[in-house]
Amino acid sequence: MSITGMATSMFAAAVILAAMMFVGAWFGAYLANHISGPHLRLMFGIFICCLGVYLIYGALKRLGWLYRI
Incomplete structure (x- = not known):
């Protein structure tokens, strides 16, 4: 795998992780405010x-x- 391909896959993984963390934080805050x-x-x-x-x-x-x- 080339450096460019690896950087692209690492960036994609970082974007997916950031999106999942945002969704998790949003859901956790919503749940905490309703308990x-x-x-x-x-x-x-x-x-x-x-x-x-x-x-x-x-x-x-x-x-x-x-x-x-």
């Missing part, structure tokens, strides 16, 4: 707890305290 405050806080708290469990699990695996089954 009540307490429900939004609850969902964020659940997300943070799940993220914490994921991080602890990864750390335990790297330390060798947890083995893959």
